[in-house]
Amino acid sequence: MxxxxxxxxxxxxxxxxxxxxxxxxxxxxxxxxxxxxxxxxxxxxxxxxxxxxxxxxxxxxxxxxxxxxxxxxxxxxxxxxxxxxxxxxxxxxxxxxxxxxxxxxQPDEEKNLHFAVDNDSYEEKQPVVEPSVRGLPVPAGVKGAHYISPRMRARMDELGLREADISAIVGTGAGGRVTVEDLEKFLDYIETWPSSHASPMRLAVADAMRRSWTRPLATVSRPVRLDRVLDHRRQQDPKPGLTLYVLRAFAIALSEDPASAGFLIGERIVHPRAFDIGVAVQVDDGVVVPVLRHVDTMTLGQLTNAYADMVDRARRRRLGEDDTRAGIATVTNFGTFGLTHGTPIPLPNETLILGLAAGVKKPVWSEEVEAFVPATEAEIIVTFDHRVVDGGGAGLLLARIDQLLQSPEKL
Known part of the structure; x- marks a missing residue:
């Protein structure tokens, strides 16, 4: 058959x-x-x-x-x-x-064309590359030098290791470089230590964060009062989460200044063509970032329903390809873990990530009554690619988000 x-x-x-x-x-x-x-x-x-x-x-x-x-x-x-x-x-x-x-x-004369190379003539045409620096490639006596020899690189490739994986090793080679012998001793040293297998999800997060960190990232934050948002939320059915209020304000602020979410390609800043924003969702072995499309055009009610469905499918690991297709930025609410501050890292394809910390009751000065009054405040934090956005621009973005959150009925 x-x-x-x-x-x-x-x-x-x-x-x-x-x-x-x-x-x-x-x-x-x-x-x-x-x-x-x-x-x-x-x-x-x-x-x-x-x-x-x-x-x-x-x-x-x-x-x-x-x-x-x-x-x-x-x-x-x-x-x-x-x-x-x-x-x-x-x-x-x-x-x-x-x-x-x-x-x-296939005609006989066309077969094996990929290998029809005269080895002698090929070698003659190869340019001779002379080293531009004589002597040691790194200054002598500098510990933790980043130079990796070809032999060391080959051994790392065999083991599937990256440069970040060997950062804990003190090098004994010239200029403090890590040698193959240093690596083998380190691997023998940790051989009997307890360990666990990294899941595909954990490895994906590690790879994304490693690529993100190749850029100059900076973080700024400001406190924002949440009392009006909380009052508005109590009147809604179903009740939107605080993440959605921030998500909606973030999308509106970015739509007013699209260059803030642009990414640098050579000498061009490419602006977003749609305001698709991801939301970080914690799962058993890592974080997934499903993306909500055209957030700047959705109402809070629409976002509430779409978000609930998306989070449910994310935690059941049933997201489709379109659900995770790249957005322009991410929102992460680490305040759900009781954290009052953090420095989130944007994905490699994004310039911005906005973090929401836990709300805290504290006395805040009121100009209206000229006294301290109890209020709920939370930090909103933005980490950005400093090649595209400056501290002042990030500060203005947070100020606009704060302003929008003070009129939640308009979101």
């Missing part, structure tokens, strides 16, 4: 691989077309792999806990000729025949 593969599908434009969490089929089992048969975990969500057509499971080549690249065959189905004709699905046999036919049709 013809056989049809079950492939690891393309689960998102930026996703190259996924880890098998659960296999729901076994050899000999009959499956329907478009049936979810394998559950996989990507850096952003948990998704299902489905069958292309109806058939009987012939073989399962994937293993739970293993990670496979997009396009990898995970299993095989035996199908009928009628099913192949009905669905138009390509079988392994027809794919093999097609490759044979294409190879036979």
């Amino acid at each position: 013809p056989t049809v593969p079950i492939f690891m599908p393309q689960l998102g434009e930026s996703i190259a691989e996924a880890t098998i969490i659960r296999i729901d089929i076994e050899p000999g089992q009959e499956v329907a077309a478009d049936q979810e048969v394998i559950e996989v975990e990507t850096q952003k969500a948990t998704m299902g792999v489905t069958t292309l057509c109806k058939g009987t499971v012939k073989e399962i080549t994937a293993k739970e806990g293993e990670t496979y690249a997009v396009g990898t065959m995970l299993g095989l189905l035996e199908v009928t000729d009628e099913e192949v004709t009905k669905t138009g699905v390509e079988t392994l046999e027809s794919a093999a025949q097609k490759r044979v036919a294409e190879a036979a049709a």
Whole structure:
């Protein structure tokens, strides 16, 4: 009978691989077309792999806990000729025949063109690169030097290590550089320490933060009174969370000054074409940032419903590709953990992130009654790419957000 593969599908434009969490089929089992048969975990969500057509499971080549690249065959189905004709699905046999036919049709003189290089002439054409600096590449005696030798780089690549991973190692090489021997001693030293496996989600967060930190980031904050927001919230049904009030004010402020959310490409600042803003959602092993679209045009009521659905799917790891497609900024409410201050880090593709700290009751001077009155205040914090936004611009942005929050009925 013809056989049809079950492939690891393309689960998102930026996703190259996924880890098998659960296999729901076994050899000999009959499956329907478009049936979810394998559950996989990507850096952003948990998704299902489905069958292309109806058939009987012939073989399962994937293993739970293993990670496979997009396009990898995970299993095989035996199908009928009628099913192949009905669905138009390509079988392994027809794919093999097609490759044979294409190879036979290729002219002999065109074969192996990629390797038709005269080695001697190729070597002669290579430019000779002379070192621009003689002697040590780093000043002698400087501890923790950042230079990494080719040998060290090769060993790090073998182990899958980044520069940040070896920052704890004191180098004994020239200029304080970390040598391969230093690395091996350090790895032996921590071999017996307790450890845990980093999940794909944790690794994705680590990679994003590492890339974000290549830019000059700065943080400013200001207190904002929340009493009017809290009064307005009590009158709503359903009640919007404080995050949504801040999210809405943030979107309006950015729409009035789009350059604040622009990103620098060469000598150009590219402005956003839509005010799509992500919201950081804490999950078991990290943080996901689903994105709400066109926040500047949505009402608080619309945001409340969209946000509730989005957070529910985020915590169940059921976000779609469009849910996590890049926004222009992020809002994170770390005040839910009782934190009164923080320095959030924007995603690599974003210039800004706005943080909301916990509200605190405190006495605040009132010019109206000329006395201290009790008020609820919270810090709003913005971290920004200092190449695009200056401290003054970030301060004005926070001032505008504060102003908007004092008229919550207009949000």
